[in-house]
Amino acid sequence: HIHTLNQSAGALEATLALLKPDILANPAFVDSIINDIQNSGMKIALRKQVFWTQGQAEQFYAEHRRRFFFDRLVKYMTSGPVEAIALSGPNVISWWRQKMGATRPAQMRMTNPTCLRARYGLTDTRNSFHGSDSVESAKRELVFVFGQPAYKQIIL
Numbered sequence: 001h002i003h004t005l006n007q008s009a010g011a012l013e014a015t016l017a018l019l020k021p022d023i024l025a026n027p028a029f030v031d032s033i034i035n036d037i038q039n040s041g042m043k044i045a046l047r048k049q050v051f052w053t054q055g056q057a058e059q060f061y062a063e064h065r066r067r068f069f070f071d072r073l074v075k076y077m078t079s080g081p082v083e084a085i086a087l088s089g090p091n092v093i094s095w096w097r098q099k100m101g102a103t104r105p106a107q108m109r110m111t112n113p114t115c116l117r118a119r120y121g122l123t124d125t126r127n128s129f130h131g132s133d134s135v136e137s138a139k140r141e142l143v144f145v146f147g148q149p150a151y152k153q154i155i156l
């Protein structure tokens with residue numbers, strides 16, 4: 001019952017959204033997506049442009065290290081800067097995941113054409129966006145990008 005009540009009230013959460021290098025290659029895309037977020041009612045708590053080393057990208061995606069796409073994923077994520085955005089708001093983790101759509105842009109263009117990955121995504125790897133998938137991942141990823149003290153400020 002408590003769970004249901006929290007859901008209807010909208011649990012206050014934080015999440016890490018990433019605009020991947022193909023989006024940053026087109027500044028107009030960044031502006032449009034940021035505007036979209038700002039008009040949604042969700043809060044941009046922090047923003048930071050990062051340019052990951054191979055080691056940082058490997059660490060961020062460590063859970064995928066045995067997958068066939070790992071090398072190309074790390075290459076993609078180190079091909080240019082990434083915009084890291086700490087979002088906060090009620091149920092923001094699932095809100096951002098739904099706004100992005102699922103992993104594969106071509107599939108999204110068939111099933112969910114208004115989602116961000118359908119509109120901007122290039123390939124299964126170069127899918128333009130990241131969003132934390134749980135409260136625990138969000139914490140780990142926000143601390144990874146912004147550091148522990150900043151994370152504590154975000155969740156206050």
Ligand code: IDP
Binds near residue numbers: 069073125
């Ligand atoms: P998600 O980003 O939609 O949560 P994950 O399974 O966590 O998807 O995968 C992380 C990233 O790895 C994806 O966003 C995408 O860039 C890449 N990726 C995932 N699955 C595939 C695949 O089947 N082929 C190529 N790249 C993939």
